[in-house]
Each structure stands twice: as structure tokens, then as C-alpha cells.
Amino acid sequence: MTETLILAAILIPCLVIAIVFHEVAHGWTALMLGDPTAKEQRRLSLNPIRHVDPVGTLLVPGGLALAGLPVFGWAKPVPVIKQRLNNPRFGMMAVAAAGPGTNFVLALVGAVLLGLAVSADAAPANGDYGLWATALVYFISINLFLALFNLLPIPPFDGSHIVEGLLPPSAARIYDKLRPFGMILLFALLLVVPYVFPQANIIERFVVPPVQWAMGYYFAVADWIAAL
Secondary structure (H helix, E strand, C coil): CHHHHHHHHHHHHHHHHHHHHHHHHHHHHHHHCCCCHHHHCCCCCCCHHHCCCHHHHHHHHHHHHHCCCCCCCCCCCCCCCHHHCCCHHHHHHHHHHHHHHHHHHHHHHHHHHHHHHHCCCCCCCCCCCHHHHHHHHHHHHHHHHHHHHHCCCCCCCHHHHHHHHHCCHHHHHHHHCCHHHHHHHHHHHHHHHHHHCHHHCHHHHHHHHHHHHHHHHHHHHHHHHHHC
């Protein structure tokens, strides 16, 4: 029970920070590109209460973590009105990319802090920085997972808006019609198929490896910082 509480105390702040900054980045980018909708609805705040979805931000990620599965979640989407952007086609791509981009930056901050935490100069006298290092590793992995997960080209994720902006207009219109079915497809791939066909190992084969690959580079940054 104690280990579970410690894990929750680490995961919940990491998740909240990653998700809130992700959403606020969407809103600020939209504002800079002409759409003040998020500002009008007071969604540019870092106050988690304005962004947290009780199910998507807390219950689902917490349940996945306790089950030993990759952690993902979502917040209340920041409202963006495509038609209010100065350049709707480019604007939606930029707004979509801002969220994952922010998570990559947060992961980099976590890597720098991890390097400082384990460096000889930053280590406490008793060498007890294990909990901080563990928290920072989770922080890095959660931000990378959130970034890469949202770059999937499945509506309504950020990757779908980027793909739609890169497609020719006629193909983009067809692609946009798939948007209502995106979440159904996602849950089928990540929950239904693994339950019915556990040997398929979809998450282990296709979701985890990119995160592990990216973490290798961020750990390299942490090692470099620690060696300075």
C-alpha cells in the first residue's frame, strides 16, 4: 500500500503538469495565430482545475499505471476555432504541434534536472536522491509518451491535424470525415484487441518502443549533464 501511495504521489503531479502545459500550449499558439477562443474561455491558465478531466487525467492514467501498462491520459480539450485563425490550414498544424512540442521540451527539462540530481555535486551527503531520480524518470517518460501518443495520425489527436494540413485539400476533406470514428478506433486498438488477442502485444510492439527509443536520447542528455 505504501509503495502504491508513493507511486501515485509521483505520477499524479507528473501527469497534471504534462497535460496542463500541453493544453495551454495549444491555446497560446492559437492566440498568437489569431484565435482568442481559449483566452475568452479562460483556458490559458496553468490552474489544473481548468483543464483536468477527472476520468482522462486521473482515473484512466492511474488505473493503467497500477496495471503496469503504458500511462496515457487526456484533459478537457482547449477550444480552437479553425476559422478564426489567420491561416486556418497552417494554423491548425501549428496549434496541434505545439502540444507535443511542449512535452518534448518538458522532458528535456526533466533530463537536465535528472542529470543534476545524480551528479556528484548535487548529491546529498547521504546519497539519498533515489526518489527524486525516480520521479524525474517518470516525468520524462510521461511527457515523451504523451507527445508521441498525440502525434498518432488518428483523429482527434494532434497528429491527425498535422497530417490533414499536409494533405491536398481534396484528400484532407476525406480524411476529416474519419474524425468522428477516431476514438472508437483507438480504444479498439489499445483495449479491445489486446483483450481479445493478448498475443498481439500491440502496446508492447508499437507504442512502447518509440518511447524507449526517445528516452535513450534524453537519458544521454542527463548523463552529459551529470558528467559536467
